[in-house]
Amino acid sequence: MSATFASATAVVTGMNDVVQKLLSSTSNFGLGDHWILILSALLIITATSIIYSNEFIKSFLVFIYACFLKPFTSRKVDHHNHQKNLEVFYKTQAKFYDTTREVLLKGRENALKLAFSHAKAQNNNGKKLTWVDIGGGTGLNIEKMDREVADLAQHFEAIYLVDLSTSLCEIAQQRIDRNGWKNVFVHCGDACDFELPHKEFDLITFSYSLSMIPLYHSAIDHAEKLLNPDTGIICSVDFGVQSKSTSIGRTNVLGGTVNRHVPWFFRTFWRAWFEFDKVFLDPSRREYLEYKFGTVKSVNCYNVALGSIPYYIWLGVNKQEDAQLMYRFNQLATESPYLAPIDPKKYQSGEITEKDSPVSKALEAAVSNAKKGLPYPSQFYQQQTWRVYYDELSTAYEMFNDEYIYAFTWEDPREDARILNLTSRDTVLAITSAGDNLLAYASLPDPPRRIHGVDLNPAQGHLVELKLASLTALSHEEMWKLFGEGKIENIYELLITKLAPHLSSNALQYWLSKGEKTFHPNGKGLYDTGFSRWALRSARYIFAITGLSSKVDQMCKAKTVSEQKKIWESSIRPVLYSTIIGKIFVGNPVFLWKALGVPANQASMMGNSVLQYIIDTLDPVIGNSLISSDNYFYYLCLKGHYSPYNCPDYLTTQGFAKLSSKTNSPLEGIRLHTDYLNNVLDRLSSKTISVAVIMDHMDWFDPNSEDVNNEIDALYGALCDGGRVLLRTAALKPWYIKNFEKRGFTCKPAGVRNSGTMIDRVNMYASTWVCTKIAKRSTDGRKMSTIELDKF
Structure with a gap:
């Protein structure tokens, strides 16, 4: 009882100090004396009436006082002794620290799991x-x-566990003794220069500690020296107020x-609020981490339980x-398995330059x-090399509004x-689309050695x-x-x-949100x-x-x-x-465009009657393909999901096992490319692709534009001799076939x-x-005659 009474007395005395401080600062707060007195009285009455009855509430009162009221009292800061300042802050609340911080310090469990x-x-x-857990406090992490x-x-x-507060270190040691851990040790020391028996660490964590370290540059520099250079992971979870400008x-x-990007109000309010307790939410701490290390994962969240505090x-x-940097560098920077390996250090030192090797956007x-001393792009530090580098800040992606169009692939692999x-x-x-065809090619008995997926929409890649x-x-x-x-x-x-180590940081952010x-x-x-949901919803409607x-x-259950x-x-x-129904929905060109995503150029290739086009599509399917067991495309459209015996190859037991x-x-x-098709084709090594599957992509082109010729030329350059282009079209013979033939291809309907x-x-x-590349063509893009070909 005496200890409880002492705690209560300390809190009440502290609140009296707050009263006096507030009374002396009423002009700054814009409040009258009577309102300050009423508020103070309510605080004191509330504290004294319940502090004896509930230990849990008592801990929160101490927390509220220390964090939100005590900053307004007179408290001298010792600019030469940071440890003393910490003790002033933590000594009265060390025993209650874990209880009170659970609701405030969000994301710690997820940070540890990641x-x-x-x-x-x-x-x-x-x-x-x-x-090593730097600023590990009570050892709760x-x-x-x-x-x-x-x-x-x-x-x-x-x-x-390294921490400068002796009070928190005492609690940590008690936790170690209580749990009987034999491999956990407490070191009470400064984050900037502590020394430990181990000189390299596989994992270094800052858990809501970096924002409380005044010399954070030194602390991060010291952590860099301790991190295993080959396999070490460093992690920080903390408050943050980044903006677009960062x-x-x-x-x-x-x-x-x-x-x-944290909106201005939250950036300003929470930064000012926490600064009272010498907790600094300035963006520079995180920016320095992103400068000193290569970013593997980055997740941005809000603590909605306490007014959307950003962390x-x-x-x-x-x-x-x-x-793994060298391996990733070779795989990602070249964007092709046929270019010579690249040593990133030689590029940084200037020993070799862009002129010495084929240049990709990643390179x-x-x-x-490297010239600016910055880390390489985040994609270079990922565990997997599936995702090829792309400029995540490019305005070209804004048209997609952070949404994929296709949740499933419509072409038959x-x-x-x-x-x-x-x-x-x-x-x-x-x-790329939804990737089902890429995975179908990979599931073949003798799959292609390399499969490049190309899509401008980043979300399709995610x-x-x-x-x-x-x-x-x-x-x-x-x-x-x-x-x-x-x-x-x-x-x-x-x-x-489970999934995070195998996802790029961009994809992880997308799916966490x-x-x-x-x-x-x-x-x-x-x-x-995705946009394709409108087709499924329309059918159900x-x-x-x-x-x-x-x-x-x-019909979906029919056996024959x-x-x-x-x-x-x-x-x-x-x-x-x-x-x-035919005029309003099925045969309506407007419905076709809005729900099914058919562009105007492609719709014009369907003939005079859209309804007849749909009839010619569906009737033969119903008469020849059993939807219940051998046509997962229409089964998905009608049911909204697949069945175990009617699904893409990668979902079957055999496909999954392979x-x-x-x-x-x-x-x-x-390899997944997030770019225009022409850009990818131009940057791949010449004559390295044997097959290009471009779906109905060319139906979208304007017949009066040079874009189609530019793409055919790009395909010609990337394809090996005898390489093939597989395309589908809404026309029996599309207008652009003659463009292929004029530019070095022989074309046949499959x-x-x-x-x-x-x-x-x-x-x-x-x-x-199927359009097959002829080995040689004239310099002006014409298809060569037999006489011309004989000259080579």
Whole structure:
């Protein structure tokens, strides 16, 4: 009781000090004396009435007093003794520190999970890790690691907690003794110059400590010296108030900009508020981390429980010595497996220049950063090399509004494989879309040695990255829930603990911000997202208002094509093609563009009747392809999900087993480019692509524009002799075929959809073409005559 009374007396006495301070500063606050007295009286009465009855509330009163009221009292700062200043702040609240900070210091568990998963991925030799927690306070972070992330005895050789506050270190030592940890040690010392028995660490963490270290530059410099240069991970979770201006001149070292910009009000208010307690939310601390280390992951969040306090989680590695940097540099900077290896140090020193090697955008950015002493772009420090460098701040991406268009791929890869007969001798370039076709090529018995996916929309790349990471890190059951059903109950936890090491920082930011809404078990699921959701929603709406939903379900369960065709012709077809539905929806060009994403140039190639085009599409499918078991495209459109026996190859048991293999996985050959197709083609080494699959891409071109010729020329340059272009089109013979023929290609239809026939399971296009590169062509772009070719 005496201890409680002493605590109560201290709080009440402190509040009396606040009263006097407020009374002497009423002019500054703009309040009358009577309002200050009333407020003070309420505070004192509240404290004294409940402080004896509830230990939990008592701890919060001490916390509120120390953090929000005591700063207004007279408190001299010793500018020569930071340890003394800390003790003044922490001594009265050390025992209550963990209880009171749980609601304030958000993100610590997630930071530890991210840090540990990446440290283990970096140190994949099975050895135990060494860890130093700088500013570790009471040791709660270490207990959280042991309780929620990883067994300390099993995974760590040695753990050191470093803190300058003797009061907090005492609590930490008590925690160590209570838990019986034999490999955890407390060191009471300065973050800028402490010395420990271990000289290098696999993991270094700052958990809400960097914002309280006055000489943070020295602390970060000291941490850099201690970090294992090859495999070490450094992590900081802390308050932060970044703005758009902090990105200027630091392109692509940031690892994404999702939620990075903190609005002016929050930046100003919280920065001023915390500064009363000598907690500094200025952006320079995080910026210095991003300058000294290569950014592996960067996550920007808000503590909504306490008025949207901004905080971040950041992971980095040594920006020059990281063990996998050379491999990543070669894979990412060249954007092609055919260019000579590059030594980044020689570029930085000027020993070799851009003139000595083919230049990619990644190489240009890396050289520019190196000249300024900046880390390489964030993509260079990722565990996986799937995602090729792209300028995350480019205005070219703004048109997509941070949303992918296609949540699934509409082209039939079975026909691609039949037509192209792909083998490991091939290098394929294809439109990325939702990545299903890329994964289908990778699932072939003898898959291509390299598969390049190209899409200007960054979100399409994020979606494919999620699929690649899931194939690498998840079980087949988890993979099925994510992409078969499109729903899963623990997506955030999966992202933090399993998927993050295999995702780029940009993709991780994207899915942490959108994953819960996209995959929530009670939501509509993955396949009701993206622009393509409007087509699925429209189909369901039409069936609902016409009373056909039950018939559609029956058709999706049909065991034979004849049974399916009977349901279609007797119930669904007469309504779908009726005058009203046909004119308003199915045959309406406006509906076609808005819901299905068909551009005007392509719609003009469909002929005089859009309705007839749709009839020629659907009728043959119903009569020849069983939707319930062999046509996952229409099954998905009608049901909103796949079935285990009717799905893309990568979701099947066999496909998953092949792609998720830990050795020689075909996924290693996939590269995702976020750029215009022409730019990628121009920067790939000449004659390195054997097959280009460009879907219906060229239907979108304006016949009066030179763009189509420019793209054909780019394809010609990147394709090897005899290389092929596979394209689909809404026309029986598209207008641009003659452009191909004039510029060095022979063109043949691989499938033509005459009325009543089906050329693939989708049957959405009128024809499929293969354009083969002739070995030589004239300098003016004309197709060479036989006489001209004989001269070579």
